[in-house]
Amino acid sequence: KNAQAVATLRKNVAVLWVPAQAAGKARGKKAAPAITKISQLAGRRIGVVGRTDANVNLLKVVLRQYGVDPERVEIVQFPASEAAEAIRNQRADAYLAAGPVNSKITADAIAASMRDGGTPKFLAIDSAEAIAQNHPAYEASEIPAGTFGGAPGRPEEEVKTISFAHHIVARRGVSEST
Secondary structure, eight states: OOEEEEEEEEEEEEEEEEOOOOSSOOTTOOOOOOOOSGGGGTTSEEEEESSOHHHHHHHHHHHHHTTOOGGGSEEEEEOGGGHHHHHHTTOOSEEEEEEOTTOHHHHHHHHTTOBTTBOOEEOOOTTHHHHHHHOTTOEEEEEOTTTTOTTTTSSSSOEEEEEEEEEEEEETTOOTTO
């Protein structure tokens, strides 16, 4: 290879969550069972914030780790600018965002998941160490309690997840001062 990473630009965390359920579901419609863990995502629609394939690939790695065939999940991508609106309009059953822990895009998307005073359910990626062993681009990480604001804090307690770094890359041979 003729390129090398020269600096870590930022560390991104994966955030996977289920919006709060709306209180008054339409009469006669049976509500789908609540999603509390990743293995329950089979047959569901998952919204991915951002248009990059990297986020979809990340989701597929996580799904496979939990025995969910990505072919059995409908993945819908939303540009970051449309994510909050898509979430408010309940366009998916669960969402994945990847970005810096202090990402305004992620915080806004999570805020849009609040409904009737209910708070979103964060899905822990508790097999993060195993994923990191099998996929060296990822590492085990956590989202600290209260990262996305609110009272009680969102999330209410630390959530295990995976992270990955964005690097600044330069051609080999570029001078140190450059």
